[in-house]
Structure formats: structure tokens, C-alpha cells
Amino acid sequence: ASRVAVSMKDGMTRLSRDASESRQMAQDLSALIAASPFDGVFFETPGVDATSVSTTPFEFVLVNAPSLARFAESRPDEHAFAEHLDRCPTEQTCCAFDNLGGDARLIAPRSAIGSGVADGKTKRDAKVYSHLASFVRGADEDQIADLWRLSASEYLRVVVQDGRAGGKTWFSTSGLGVAWLHVRLDSDPKYYQYNAFKV
Numbered sequence: 001a002s003r004v005a006v007s008m009k010d011g012m013t014r015l016s017r018d019a020s021e022s023r024q025m026a027q028d029l030s031a032l033i034a035a036s037p038f039d040g041v042f043f044e045t046p047g048v049d050a051t052s053v054s055t056t057p058f059e060f061v062l063v064n065a066p067s068l069a070r071f072a073e074s075r076p077d078e079h080a081f082a083e084h085l086d087r088c089p090t091e092q093t094c095c096a097f098d099n100l101g102g103d104a105r106l107i108a109p110r111s112a113i114g115s116g117v118a119d120g121k122t123k124r125d126a127k128v129y130s131h132l133a134s135f136v137r138g139a140d141e142d143q144i145a146d147l148w149r150l151s152a153s154e155y156l157r158v159v160v161q162d163g164r165a166g167g168k169t170w171f172s173t174s175g176l177g178v179a180w181l182h183v184r185l186d187s188d189p190k191y192y193q194y195n196a197f198k199v
Contacts, residue, residue, distance in 0.1 A: 005057045005058070006057070006058045007053065007054050007055060007056060007057065007058060008045065008046070008048050008052075008053045008054075008056045008057070008058050009053040009054045009156070009159075009160065010058065011025075011058030012053075012058070012152040012155050012156050013152070013156065014152075015029075015148050015149060015151075015152035016149055016152035016153040016155075016156055017149070018149065022145070022148075022149055023145050025148075026144060026145040026148035026149065027141070027144075027145070029148060030136040030144050030148070031136075032062075033062060033132060033133060033136045034133070034136045034137045036062050036133065038062065038064045038065065038066070038069075038133060039065075039066055039069035039070075039133065040064075040065040040066060040067070040068035040069030040070075040072065040131050040132075040133050040134075041062040041063060041064065041065050041068075041131075041132060041133045041173075042062070042063040042065050042068065042172065042173060042174060042191075042192075042193050042194075043060055043061075043062060043132055043172060043173045044060060044061050044063065044170070044171075044172040044173075044189075044192055044193065044194050044197050045058075045059065045060045045170065045171040045172065045197065046059065046170075046196075046197045047168035047169060047170040047189060047197065047198075047199070048159060048168060048169060049159070049167060049168050049169070050159060050160055052168075053159050053160060061194045061197065063193040063194055065131075065193075067176070068131050068174075068175050068176055069131060069133065069134070071175075071176060071179060072127070072130035072131040072134070072175055072179040072180075073127040073130050073131070073134065073179075074179075075179050076126040076127050076129060076130035076179050076180060077178060077179045077180050078111045078126050078129065078180065080108075080178045080179070080180040081095075081097070081106070081108045081178075081180060081182065084097035084106075084108070085108065085110050088110070092110070092146075093109060093110050093112075093140075093142065093143040093146045093147075094107060094108065094109045094110065094143065094146045094147045094150045094151075095107070095108060095110065095150075096150055096151075096154045099184075103186065103187045103188065104184050104185060104186040104187065105154050105158055105184075105185040106182045106183065106184060106185075107147065107150050107151045107154055107182065107183040107185075108180060108181060108182040108183075109129055109135065109139065109143055109146075109147050109181055110143075111126065111129055112139075112140060112143065125138070129180055129181050130175070130179050130180060130181065131173070131175045131179075131181055132173045132175075132181055134181075135147070135181050147181075147183070151171070151183040151185075154185055155169070155171055155185055158185050167187055168187070169185055169186065169187065170184070170185070170186045170187075170188070170189045170192065170197070171183065171184070171185055172184050172186065172189070172191065172192060174191035176191070
């Protein structure tokens with residue numbers, strides 16, 4: 001079977017849907033990350049604007065980040081985004097909000113810590129939420145799918161609907177400053193490690 005590249009817009013559209021196709025793509029993406037040989041990763045995509053999002057291939061890099069795994073897992077900060085996560089509807093497992101500077105949209109998972117065995121789900125350790133690699137290896141599948149779906153929906157809103165005044169948007173995770181997983185939709189690749197995607 002031949003493979004056909006999809007654009008960032010098409011890939012994110014597929015991820016953003018509340019359907020089995022979206023869930024399967026989220027599972028496949030998460031499985032790739034979980035299978036990486038790295039304890040921690042920076043997930044980075046190329047920057048796009050409202051025009052190039054339709055022509056830029058859906059691609060990403062995983063940059064080995066052992067220092068992220070050590071930092072984040074040693075002191076996961078479940079209160080880092082509490083003021084934002086507490087404002088989201090209780091049924092949401094992940095929430096989107098602006099960063100303090102207003103130049104990035106962040107998407108973070110809510111903690112399932114202390115949830116006991118309610119609804120057949122087991123209590124999770126805080127370090128599961130500390131960075132992306134740990135999250136895709138240890139969080140609940142529904143919450144993982146929710147994170148990808150909400151992140152992709154916010155990405156499409158920021159890039160396609162809002163257009164960010166003609167500027168580019170970068171989709172990534174970092175976490176060296178805050179030890180709680182958060183996807184960044186940023187107007188600048190300030191935390192990027194992969195030079196080819198910084199342009």
C-alpha cells in the first residue's frame with residue numbers, strides 16, 4: 001500500500017474529531033511516542049500560518065530529553081495550572097487556556113490523582129502527568145485521546161480561524177520550566193530544540 005502525506009491541517013482535523021478515526025490516530029501517535037527509546041521527549045512540529053497549514057506536511061520530531069524526564073518526574077507540579085484547570089467544566093479531562101504572557105495557548109491534562117478506583121479507573125501517580133512520554137505511557141487512554149483532540153481543535157482555531165495576525169504558530173511540548181505536561185501553541189519557537197523547525 002502506498003502512503004500519502006497529509007497536511008498539518010488535515011492531520012489536525014483528523015485528530016480533532018470526536019470519532020473513531022480521531023481516537024485511532026491519537027492511539028497511533030501515542031504508541032509511536034511511547035515506543036521511543038527516550039525517557040523524556042520534546043515533541044515539536046513545524047511552524048505554520050493560515051496559508052501554509054494546508055501545504056505543510058503533518059510531521060513532528062521527538063527530541064531526546066533526559067533532563068526533562070529527570071526534572072519533571074522528580075517534582076511533578078500538579079498545582080502549576082490549578083487556577084485554569086479548576087475553571088474548566090468538571091467533565092473535561094483536559095483544558096485549554098492562555099499563558100501568562102498571552103502569546104501562547106496551553107493545553108494541559110487534569111490530574112486523576114486520588115480518583116481511587118471510581119468508574120473502574122485506578123489512581124495514578126503524579127509523575128504520569130509530568131511530561132509527554134510519561135503521560136502516553138501511563139495515563140488513561142480516554143484522557144490521552146482527549147488531550148490530542150483538544151490540542152488539535154485549539155490548534156485549528158488558533159491557526160485557521162484566528163489566523164494569529166498572519167504570523168506562524170508552533171505546536172510543541174517542552175516542560176523544563178513547569179513540571180506538568182502542557183502542549184504549547186506558540187507564536188514563537190522559543191523552547192524548540194530542533195533547528196529545522198525554528199524557521
